[in-house]
């Protein structure tokens with residue numbers, strides 16, 4: 001199994017073969033690059049997509065027409081990944097069941113995220129964007145991708161100390177963290193409830209969002225012993241009882257740690273962006 005960086009490189013290589021990039025990226029262009037065609041079909045509720053090669057040798061990608069358009073776009077990219085990475089699909093486990101996601105499926109998700117939010121176009125926008133959920137919303141519109149995929153990738157690529165946290169039913173499901181935050185050992189425990197009294201929990205309870213607020217670092221981060229002012233922006237999606245949180249530190253007040261920066265460290269394999277949580281099945285234990 002190739003690692004995440006290897007997968008991202010393969011995806012970037014593939015994007016390069018598809019000609020000039022426009023925004024939002026054309027998933028049909030990706031499909032036709034592998035001799036495929038996208039069909040919208042009625043599938044089972046939790047099934048994202050499936051593919052087959054027809055008698056003429058054409059690759060048919062069938063996506064779930066009941067899913068929203070942005071999820072369908074991700075699904076097309078995921079199916080393309082199966083072909084390019086030559087990984088047989090294993091869709092017995094639904095994509096939202098993040099505890100038992102097979103490694104091959106995770107690899108295809110990583111590839112798909114790169115296709116939908118290409119580093120070359122996305123990273124400069126992250127660098128110039130405001131630190132706010134509204135800015136992530138604009139990027140999601142621009143790239144025609146889900147808020148969760150966009151927010152996760154936003155945090156992953158951010159040059160700041162920041163995290164994008166997804167909670168459901170008032171419990172933290174996962175977080176995507178910037179390289180600097182991972183280095184600073186800013187760990188947010190999945191499964192824990194939203195901090196009591198936090199902006200996020202109040203927004204979930206019905207309070208109208210009113211822009212970023214100050215937050216308590218040690219209510220969000222485990223064993224956090226650093227100085228620095230933390231800010232919190234929050235948004236609640238009532239339909240799914242999902243709460244999205246963006247956390248970031250005031251840069252001036254934190255002294256960056258000395259160790260060399262690594263964009264793709266072991267941590268980045270554990271919690272994946274996407275429409276679900278995707279812990280990388282590594283045998284290693286968290287520090």
Ligand SMILES: [Zn+2]
Nearest residue numbers: 089090105108
């Ligand atoms: Zn798959």
